Amino acid sequence: MNKYLGLMIVGALLLCIIPVPLAVGDVTIYSNDFEGSGPVGSEWAMLVEGETQWSAPPTGTTPSTDDGFLGEFSNCMVTLTLNNLPAHAEVTVSLDLFVIRSWDGNFDLDFRGPDYWAFVEGSVPDNPEDPEQWDYVTTFSNWDPDTGPRQAFPGSYPEGDFPARQDASENNTLGFLFDNGEGPVVHDAVYELTTGTLAHTDSSLVITFGADHLQGITDESWGLDDVVVTLDVPEPAALFLLAFGGLLATRRRR
Numbered sequence: 001m002n003k004y005l006g007l008m009i010v011g012a013l014l015l016c017i018i019p020v021p022l023a024v025g026d027v028t029i030y031s032n033d034f035e036g037s038g039p040v041g042s043e044w045a046m047l048v049e050g051e052t053q054w055s056a057p058p059t060g061t062t063p064s065t066d067d068g069f070l071g072e073f074s075n076c077m078v079t080l081t082l083n084n085l086p087a088h089a090e091v092t093v094s095l096d097l098f099v100i101r102s103w104d105g106n107f108d109l110d111f112r113g114p115d116y117w118a119f120v121e122g123s124v125p126d127n128p129e130d131p132e133q134w135d136y137v138t139t140f141s142n143w144d145p146d147t148g149p150r151q152a153f154p155g156s157y158p159e160g161d162f163p164a165r166q167d168a169s170e171n172n173t174l175g176f177l178f179d180n181g182e183g184p185v186v187h188d189a190v191y192e193l194t195t196g197t198l199a200h201t202d203s204s205l206v207i208t209f210g211a212d213h214l215q216g217i218t219d220e221s222w223g224l225d226d227v228v229v230t231l232d233v234p235e236p237a238a239l240f241l242l243a244f245g246g247l248l249a250t251r252r253r254r
Contacts, residue, residue, distance in 0.1 A: 030082055030229040034059050035068040043082060049075040049128070049212070060223065062098075064175025064186070069098060071223025077128055077210040080227070084203060088231035091121075091200040093207055096169075097191045098223035101178040103214075105141025105151035105164060113149065114139045115220060116157055117211045121198050124208050131157070134210070136195075141165065142187055153191065165189055178219070205229070 034040070039056055046057035057078055061068055070078070080093075097117065107113035118134040125133035141151040141164035152160030154167045165171055170190035178187035195207070207229075214220040 026230050027086075027088075027233045028228060028230050029085065030080075030227070032070075032227050033068065034070050034225060040070060043080055044070065045079045045081070046073070047077045047079075047124075054079075062174040062176070064173060067174070067225065069096075069223040069225040070227075071098065072100060072217055072221040073211065073223065074214050074217045074221055075128075075212050077124065077208050078224070079124060079206060079208045080229075082205045082229065085205060085231065086233050087201075088233050089199070089201060090197050090232040091205060092195060092197050092230045093119075093227065094192070094194040094230075095227045096225040097193050098174060098225060099140045099142055099168075099189045099191065100174070100176045100221040100223065101142065101187050101219055102180065103140045103142045103151075103220050105139045105143075105149040106157070106161065107141075107149040111213075112215065113213055114152075114157060115141075115211070115213050116152075117209070117222060119195060119207060119209045121195065121200065121205070121207055124206070125210070128210050129212055140189070140191070142189055167191065176221075 030043075032041075040059055042056075044057050045054045047054050057070055057073070059068060059070055060072055099117075103115040104113040105115060107115075116137055116139045118128075118131070118137040120133065120135045123133075127133060131137045137152075137157045138155065138160060139152040139157050141149045143149055143164045145163035145165050148164040151162055151164055151166060152158065153162065154160070155162065168189040169192045172186040172188060173190065174188040175186055176188045177184040179185075180187075209224065211222055214222075
């Protein structure tokens with residue numbers, strides 16, 4: 001029997017015997033809850049609106065729960081860069097977004113809004129105020145759901161139109177104070193967000209988060225917590241069969 005034909009038969013048998021899903025999914029390659037002291041890792045960088053130099057972003061703790069987080073931020077971009085990733089086909093980023101103090105959601109009648117938050121995978125936006133440069137743009141409102149400005153989340157801006165605090169996982173639990181004219185009261189919300197499954201095969205990943213139209217860090221700010229990045233990484237059996245198939249193709253071409 002021709003030895004190359006024998007290899008083809010063995011390969012066909014392996015395909016019948018070994019299950020070959022191309023990915024196992026949910027392989028965590030990065031997670032950070034921002035607990036503990038010290039500066040954040042070099043994988044994070046921040047560019048404040050109006051500045052030209054990237055810098056290390058700050059970390060803080062929530063007043064009520066003493067929970068560490070990345071922030072506070074105002075109008076800026078915050079980038080997560082991961083290198084030397086294993087072979088993969090998809091990526092998912094999940095996180096908790098802290099929406100702090102007096103966000104005004106879809107309100108657009110004057111300088112107070114709309115208060116938007118966004119993310120993009122890949123290139124960092126040259127103009128953060130251009131929605132077309134982001135993969136996803138939404139707004140949040142921290143007011144009374146019955147009477148306050150509405151927000152785009154859980155939809156995207158400008159199409160989304162929902163009551164304030166729609167789908168927040170926590171309300172007024174972090175302890176950030178805001179004085180709305182009647183004395184300081186706790187004013188914050190937490191949202192459990194995900195980028196969804198993104199097609200991605202590069203060995204480097206860049207995710208940029210950003211916000212705009214906020215009125216200053218003591219009025220409107222945001223933070224990130226519990227950031228988790230997962231990849232769909234091929235199984236060893238799948239990698240073996242892919243390599244085996246490549247070997248057969250090479251043999252046949254000679």
